[in-house]
Amino acid sequence: MKNISVIGAGTMGNGIAHVFAMHGFQVTLIDVSEAALEKAIGMINGNLDRMVKKESISEAQKAETLTNLKTSNSMATGVASADLVVEAATENVQLKLQIFADLDATTPERCILATNTSSISITKIAAATKRPDKVIGMHFMNPVPVMKLVEVIRGYATSDATTAAVMNLSRVLNKVPVEVNDYPGFVANRILMPMINEAVYTLYEGVGGVMEIDTVMKLGMAHPMGPLQLADFIGLDVCLSIMRVLHDGFGNPKYAPCPLLVNMVAAGKLGVKSGEGFYQYSAGSKELVVAPTFGK
Numbered sequence: 001m002k003n004i005s006v007i008g009a010g011t012m013g014n015g016i017a018h019v020f021a022m023h024g025f026q027v028t029l030i031d032v033s034e035a036a037l038e039k040a041i042g043m044i045n046g047n048l049d050r051m052v053k054k055e056s057i058s059e060a061q062k063a064e065t066l067t068n069l070k071t072s073n074s075m076a077t078g079v080a081s082a083d084l085v086v087e088a089a090t091e092n093v094q095l096k097l098q099i100f101a102d103l104d105a106t107t108p109e110r111c112i113l114a115t116n117t118s119s120i121s122i123t124k125i126a127a128a129t130k131r132p133d134k135v136i137g138m139h140f141m142n143p144v145p146v147m148k149l150v151e152v153i154r155g156y157a158t159s160d161a162t163t164a165a166v167m168n169l170s171r172v173l174n175k176v177p178v179e180v181n182d183y184p185g186f187v188a189n190r191i192l193m194p195m196i197n198e199a200v201y202t203l204y205e206g207v208g209g210v211m212e213i214d215t216v217m218k219l220g221m222a223h224p225m226g227p228l229q230l231a232d233f234i235g236l237d238v239c240l241s242i243m244r245v246l247h248d249g250f251g252n253p254k255y256a257p258c259p260l261l262v263n264m265v266a267a268g269k270l271g272v273k274s275g276e277g278f279y280q281y282s283a284g285s286k287e288l289v290v291a292p293t294f295g296k
């Protein structure tokens with residue numbers, strides 16, 4: 001595999017493009033929004049600078065990574081010679097079904113179609129194509145350049161060859177792939193999201209404030225970050241849509257999203273990406289600027 005197309009240049013897409021380009025692949029990063037593409041290139045530049053400063057890569061490696069990377073706002077041209085597409089567009093079922101139907105029509109027959117979805121059924125996405133054997137979940141973790149895990153999800157029809165290719169490719173990226181099956185939330189979000197949702201319920205019911213809840217989980221459970229801060233990093237809209245997938249997929253009320261989470265998303269408080277969630281952030285940065293607005 002040589003040519004990789006990444007669809008969606010948001011939080012995850014820019015990290016995925018960064019990692020592939022840094023490992024010598026020719027990457028086309030595609031987004032419908034020019035602003036998202038510009039922001040992504042800025043993020044990748046900044047992250048590469050940080051790596052140079054830490055001496056984990058050289059200036060020459062940074063330059064080579066940037067040479068391996070191009071952007072496009074046209075999906076059809078951006079995927080025409082792809083060996084692998086990693087789709088990292090907004091977490092929305094209808095959108096992903098449309099993207100995969102379009103990819104099936106515009107990519108070479110050999111091309112593997114991977115999705116970075118956090119929770120949507122790989123089998124359902126695969127059914128929008130005529131090559132379900134070549135459709136697979138390639139679930140990177142945030143921030144992609146730092147996190148080691150790739151959760152590799154086999155849909156109902158994903159072939160052994162496709163799975164082996166994606167497991168191997170993940171290793172080439174210096175990641176650790178773990179193969180799992182296709183049920184709502186897979187493994188990572190089946191466990192993580194109900195924990196985050198429960199933290200939001202704990203806040204909603206006034207059991208503790210934002211700082212109290214996050215401090216209990218950081219110091220008591222040795223988590224590097226509290227669940228509410230983690231939710232801000234992931235994006236509250238992403239958390240809500242994953243809870244909805246778990247709720248719909250299992251039909252079990254224990255997965256009902258907390259009304260506070262629903263309200264915050266409706267109010268546009270999406271976490272780091274909107275500048276405010278459970279905490280407030282300076283524009284375009286993960287730095288907290290003020291203490292949380294909720295709490296005792």
Ligand SMILES: NC(=O)c1ccc[n+]([C@@H]2O[C@H](COP(=O)([O-])OP(=O)(O)OC[C@H]3O[C@@H](n4cnc5c(N)ncnc54)[C@H](O)[C@@H]3O)[C@@H](O)[C@H]2O)c1
Pocket residue numbers: 007008009010011012013030031032033036075087088089090091092095099116117118119139140141142233234235238
């Ligand atoms: N945020 C996380 O921590 C995280 C972690 C793992 C997986 N994911 C998954 O990764 C995917 C992307 O999430 P994100 O947080 O990067 O979202 P995001 O909102 O930051 O970015 C999504 C990008 O997709 C673009 N987009 C929308 N429709 C498009 C289309 N038709 N063609 C091309 N681009 C399009 C948007 O313009 C936007 O730039 C989702 O499926 C999400 O569930 C997210």
